[in-house]
Amino acid sequence: MSGRLKVVAFSSVFHLAVLSGCAELSSSGWIATDDNPQLAQAEYRRGMEYTQGQGVEQDYARGVAEFKRAAYHGSANGAYMTGMSYLTGRGVGHSFSNAAQWLDQAAKQGHSRAQYQLSRLYLGGNGVDRDPIWAMFLAGKAAAQNHPKAAFELAVGYAKGLGLPESDAAAWYWFSQAEKFQIEHSEQLRRKMQRLTTPAQRQQISQRMLRRQKPDRATAQYIQQQLKRIGYLQGSVDGIWGQQSRVAFNRYTRQELLLSDVAIDWNTLQLLRDTR
Structure with a gap:
């Protein structure tokens, strides 16, 4: 394939991905043409009020509708809550694929909880094609924002060589991070990785992980x-x-x-x- 045809192909793939990703979103006709942070925040707040029954009768379906509106107006929290609603089946029918679409929207905006939940979907192949490498990338993005369970997931990835290069030292580091938040089994697994590594290896990986760079x-x-x-x-x-x-x-x-x-x-x- 020529270089020019490659560009056309890539552009077409991306365009189709965007359209398919919006298939569920466009069904309601609420696609936003631009961001509106103030409106998005108000809609997200109303969504929380309905789902938690704060000052109004609890109504998950109305809450999800508000979350969707917030997401259309640029709210990462709105997209995350919509995704989680599809994941749990509260207020909408349970759907892994719809959950993945909404969580992806939030993850793109740097939402750590969305990145973690999306990583779980890609790791299990639920609603998306299974992709351990992409799953660990998402977990890494969330772990860098101090998401405890993402740190544990990243550690398991390094320990098993699942979506990541196998590394006992890196696994030790991330189990240590998860242990700070008292994630179950993290202490035992951190101790196991510690027995498999030397002090020099642990020091080297700690220094490397703390090094700031661009990209992350x-x-x-x-x-x-x-x-x-x-x-x-x-x-x-x-x-x-x-x-x-x-x-x-x-x-x-x-x-x-x-x-x-x-x-x-x-x-x-x-x-x-x-x-x-």
């Missing part, structure tokens, strides 16, 4: 995994965004997308996921 570690590691999968990266997948990673990513964007200086955002990551 979860994003860097995910890009490295995908670039390695499609043959653009020969080095290690370590989450460190160094020169080798930058060169490989730039080569990928030039050859596959016919673009340079591409911003690393959610849409770019989706295109990278779809590259075969």
